[in-house]
Amino acid sequence: MFPGKMDIEKAPRRGRPPSGGREQILTATLELLRERGVARTTTKDIAARAGVSEGSIFYHFGDRSGVLLAVFQQVHQPLTALREAGLGDLDLAAALDRFIAALETFLGDSLIVFYAAHADIDLREPVHKYLSDNQMGPHKGVELLGGYLAAAQQRGEVRAGIDTRAAAFMILGTCQMRMSQMTLIGNDRGLPTRKQVVENFMAMLAP
Amino acid sequence: MFPGKMDIEKAPRRGRPPSGGREQILTATLELLRERGVARTTTKDIAARAGVSEGSIFYHFGDRSGVLLAVFQQVHQPLTALREAGLGDLDLAAALDRFIAALETFLGDSLIVFYAAHADIDLREPVHKYLSDNQMGPHKGVELLGGYLAAAQQRGEVRAGIDTRAAAFMILGTCQMRMSQMTLIGNDRGLPTRKQVVENFMAMLAP
DNA sequence: GTCTATAGGTTGATAGAC
DNA sequence: GTCTATCAACCTATAGAC
Numbered sequence: 001m002f003p004g005k006m007d008i009e010k011a012p013r014r015g016r017p018p019s020g021g022r023e024q025i026l027t028a029t030l031e032l033l034r035e036r037g038v039a040r041t042t043t044k045d046i047a048a049r050a051g052v053s054e055g056s057i058f059y060h061f062g063d064r065s066g067v068l069l070a071v072f073q074q075v076h077q078p079l080t081a082l083r084e085a086g087l088g089d090l091d092l093a094a095a096l097d098r099f100i101a102a103l104e105t106f107l108g109d110s111l112i113v114f115y116a117a118h119a120d121i122d123l124r125e126p127v128h129k130y131l132s133d134n135q136m137g138p139h140k141g142v143e144l145l146g147g148y149l150a151a152a153q154q155r156g157e158v159r160a161g162i163d164t165r166a167a168a169f170m171i172l173g174t175c176q177m178r179m180s181q182m183t184l185i186g187n188d189r190g191l192p193t194r195k196q197v198v199e200n201f202m203a204m205l206a207p
Numbered sequence: 208m209f210p211g212k213m214d215i216e217k218a219p220r221r222g223r224p225p226s227g228g229r230e231q232i233l234t235a236t237l238e239l240l241r242e243r244g245v246a247r248t249t250t251k252d253i254a255a256r257a258g259v260s261e262g263s264i265f266y267h268f269g270d271r272s273g274v275l276l277a278v279f280q281q282v283h284q285p286l287t288a289l290r291e292a293g294l295g296d297l298d299l300a301a302a303l304d305r306f307i308a309a310l311e312t313f314l315g316d317s318l319i320v321f322y323a324a325h326a327d328i329d330l331r332e333p334v335h336k337y338l339s340d341n342q343m344g345p346h347k348g349v350e351l352l353g354g355y356l357a358a359a360q361q362r363g364e365v366r367a368g369i370d371t372r373a374a375a376f377m378i379l380g381t382c383q384m385r386m387s388q389m390t391l392i393g394n395d396r397g398l399p400t401r402k403q404v405v406e407n408f409m410a411m412l413a414p
Numbered sequence: 415g416t417c418t419a420t421a422g423g424t425t426g427a428t429a430g431a432c
Numbered sequence: 433g434t435c436t437a438t439c440a441a442c443c444t445a446t447a448g449a450c
Contacts, residue, residue, distance in 0.1 A: 021415075021416075035328070036327075036328035037325055037326040037327045037328050037330075037331070038246050038326045038327075039245050039246035039326050039327035039328075039329075040327060040328050040329070042442085042443060042444085043443075043444065043445085044442085044443070044444090052415095052416070052417090053416060053417050053418075054417095054418095054444085054445085055415095055416070055417065055418080055445090055446085055447095056415070056416055056417075058444085058445060058446080059415065059416075060415090063444080063445075064443095064444065064445090112325065114391065115322040115325045115326055116326055117391075118244055118319065118322045118326075118390070118391060119244040119245045119246050119322055119323055119325075119326025119327070120243075120244045120245075120246035120247060120326070121242070121243035121244050121246075121247050122246075122247070124244070128392070137392070137397075138384070138388060138397075139396075139397040142397065159410070159411075161410040161413075162407065162410050162411060163399075163403065163406075163407045163410070165399065166399040166403050166404065166407040167407060167411065169381065169384065169398075169399050170377050170380070170381045170404075170407075170408075172384060173377070173380035173381040173382070173383060173384030173385070174376065174377045174380040174381070175380070176380060176383060176384050176387070177345065177376065177379060177380030177383050177384070178380070180383070181345060183325070184321065184324075184325060185335070185338075185344065189346075190344075190345075190346040190349065191376075192370075192372065192373040192376050196370065196373050197373065197377075199370075200369065200370045200373040200374060200377075201377075203366070203368040203369050203370070204366075204369060204374065204411040204412065205411065206368075228433075228434075249424080249425065249426080250425080250426060250427085251424085251425075251426090259433095259434070259435090260434060260435050260436075261426085261427085261435095262427090262428085262429095262433095262434070262435065262436080263433070263434055263435080265426085265427065265428080266433065266434075267433090270426080270427080271425095271426065271427090415450105416449105416450085417448100417449085417450080418447105418448095418449085418450105419446105419447090419448095419449105420445105420446085420447090421444105421445090421446080421447095422443100422444095422445090422446100423442100423443085423444085423445105424441100424442080424443070424444095425440100425441080425442075425443085426439105426440100426441090426442100427438105427439090427440095427441105428437105428438085428439085429436105429437090429438085429439105430435100430436095430437095431434105431435085431436085431437105432433105432434085432435080432436105
């Protein structure tokens with residue numbers, strides 16, 4: 001189904017080397033998703049933009065949903081990086097800043113794909129499956145940041161009465177709101193800056 | 208374009224009374240949007256579910272986008288109510304609870320329509336125009352709640368160092384996150400309850 | 415792996431009767 | 433206001449050559 005994935009091997013190459021068509025299809029699809037939305041992104045459009053034939057799309061991804069799901073997966077890569085890097089022993093402000101920066105970069109790319117998944121029933125199922133198979137979802141971010149905040153609370157950097165999990169959830173929500181307004185409305189008028197978000201959250205957490 | 212809207216008049220009725228087809232079309236469209244998303248909601252489907260002919264849809268709304276935009280407008284009605292009612296002189300916990308309840312009810316209905324607007328380029332423009340023409344958008348909620356919080360801060364119920372506008376934005380974001388997970392994932396596992404959100408926000412604001 | 419050609423099915427929208 | 437009938441345009445997917 002995904003021949004391109006098979007290329008990770010050490011044996012000497014055989015046959016014609018891949019010409020990058022697969023990646024071009026993915027890139028073209030993401031662009032079109034941004035520009036016109038899923039509902040108006042056809043395999044024909046994708047082929048034209050990627051500079052390949054329509055047949056090539058079906059060869060690589062099986063069907064239209066296959067392309068869309070592949071885009072969805074590709075866009076999730078950066079998140080794994082953050083998850084693995086962790087927040088370590090950064091101080092509160094630095095940890096918040098790093099987490100928010102990484103999350104917002106990710107959301108800036110992926111929100112449009114999330115929305116797409118809910119605008120097309122053919123995508124909902126596979127996307128849900130992918131998320132649960134890989135144990136992904138907002139709760140992962142809540143765990144990561146919430147865990148850090150709980151530790152900070154024990155160090156006395158966060159007030160005792162605060163539910164660190166719920167607080168982490170609020171941060172996630174704030175990021176989502178910021179980025180969804182950026183993607184949806186296309187500007188940041190009226191939005192608190194990232195710096196303001198960090199500072200204000202600090203003020204609300206501080207003992 | 209919208210003949211049904213003309214019925215608000217005192218003069219005696221003339222001609223055949225409307226048979227409610229317009230409303231049924233709107234209801235059917237919203238249902239289908241939920242069930243399968245914009246990309247898979249055709250005028251044919253809508254007609255079938257509403258129990259009218261396809262021609263009727265074009266008569267009432269001009270074209271497909273017209274129906275979708277009308278749904279978008281209809282779903283925004285409840286917000287106006289909250290805006291007019293205001294938060295008055297409720298105490299902090301009660302005000303938060305009321306605001307969040309109203310906002311989440313609204314979001315539960317409207318998020319899917321928002322997503323739809325970004326999955327179909329034909330909807331983006333008219334939706335943006337509608338929002339700016341009616342001065343709607345998240346900033347309105349930020350103003351309303353932020354204003355209340357600022358007053359509470361002056362009464363000494365909210366800590367001095369906190370930026371009430373940014374705090375209000377965080378509340379909006381938290382609600383959006385909660386509701387988008389409900390609509391997108393379809394359950395509330397791992398989500399803080401509304402009660403927890405209120406309580407935790409209180410803990411973070413309290414002097 | 416990539417292309418061309420095309421089959422087979424849908425879709426949005428219009429026309430005209432009632 | 434609502435319906436039936438209809439069409440041209442368009443879309444996904446397949447087949448088979450290179």
